[in-house]
Amino acid sequence: MHLHGTGKSFAANISGPIIGTAAAWLTLTFSAATPPDPGKIALVGAVVAGLYCLVGAALSFIMIEPESETLDE
Numbered sequence: 001m002h003l004h005g006t007g008k009s010f011a012a013n014i015s016g017p018i019i020g021t022a023a024a025w026l027t028l029t030f031s032a033a034t035p036p037d038p039g040k041i042a043l044v045g046a047v048v049a050g051l052y053c054l055v056g057a058a059l060s061f062i063m064i065e066p067e068s069e070t071l072d073e
Contacts, residue, residue, distance in 0.1 A: 023048050 031037070031044035 019052070023052060 026048050027041065027045045030048070031041045033040055
C-alpha cells in the first residue's frame with residue numbers, strides 16, 4: 001500500500017479528527033441541559049453516531065469505483 005502523496009493519507013490523518021470533534025460538539029450541543037443529564041447525552045450521542053453511519057452509507061453509493069488494474073506477476 002502506497003500512501004505517500006495520495007488523498008488517503010490526508011483523509012486518514014486530517015478528516016478523522018475533524019469529524020470526531022464535530023460529533024462531540026453536536027452531541028454536547030443537542031443534549032444541553034441544566035443540570036447535565038447523562039441519559040440524554042448518551043441518547044443524543046447514539047443518534048449522532050447513527051446519523052454519521054447513515055450519511056457514510058449514503059455517500060458510499062455516489063463514490064466513483066476505481067479502475068481495475070492487472071498486476072504483473
